Amino acid sequence: MKKATIILNPSSGKENSETYLSFVERIVKENAYTYEVKKTKRAGDAIRFAEQACANKDDLLIIMGGDGTVNEVINGVAEKEHIPLLHVIPLGTVNNFARALNIPLQIDEAIECIASTDYKSCDIGKINNQYFMNLVNVGAIAEATYSVTTEQKSKLGSFAYFIEGIKQFGEDAIFHAKLEIEDQTIESDTMLLLIAVTDTFASWKNVIKEAKIDDGYLHIFVFQPFTKLGAMSIVTKLMNGALHEHEQVTYYKTKKAIIHTDHTKTANIDGDEGCVTPLDVEILPKHVTVIGK
Secondary structure, three states: OEEEEEEEOOOOOOOOHHHHHHHHHHHHHHOOEEEEEEEOOOOOHHHHHHHHHHHOOOOEEEEEEOHHHHHHHHHHHOOOOOOOEEEEEEOOOOOHHHHHOOOOOOHHHHHHHHHOOOEEEEEEEEEOOEEEOOEEEEOHHHHHHHHOOHHHHHHHOOHHHHHHHHOOOOHHHOEEEEEEEOOEEEEEEEOEEEEEOOOOEOOEOOOOOOOOOOOOOEEEEEEOOOOHHHHHHHHHHHHOOOHHHOOOEEEEEEOEEEEEEOOOOEEEEOOEEEEEOOEEEEEEEEEEEEEOO
16 A cells, blocks of 8 residues: 655644645545654654665655655655655745646645646755755745734734845945856855755745756756845846846856855745855756656
């Protein structure tokens, strides 16, 4: 009989996530799975539960939570000998990964997709000893998002990140970066580095049009120093899917990069605080299979 694990983050979905659990269990049973439900209580639980699902050679791993929970699961399954089929029930504020995979954001519809046979093989990124499925940001603007509160996320959604980020504009946000990309070494003063695996940014899909979830590449954008006024034109280009066309943004497509900064910067990985520079980043092509299109 097929085996499944359901990882539930009880604090996701405005803390209503458990109300959907019985629906998920019913669909899982109807599709002939035996299953376990594992509820997270603290950071790192989803990593451990995902590792156990790999060790148990589960057929399906269902993630009921937001991007933070998905990121932990990705860190639990990455580079394992056996990786279960993944499915995301999007209960977070932004749900970038679900959007990138065209998973329905209506929770009942996403639950019904458990029975779907539409699968997608997806790239993930590796950064030092961590993994990510969507975006890495480096710079004072990215670091400012760590102060976004749960209340701000609930009220403002993705705009909460922009609000905190915009407060950090100024000369002290500028740093010097050296990027080793294939046979090139690029040095630049910058305010922000963005490394994308998917086309989705801050809940907006198709804004990073260069990136496809299964193209086998990292998509790196280096933002030269800009003013608050200049930021508005960058956001306009971003929203039109033309970020690479902006005169203060340089775009690189690569499978691997090493990034050094003139002073220590903490990377924002899939929306949360991650490792510090220097950063060794690479793509793991078509590394996980997910229910989605």
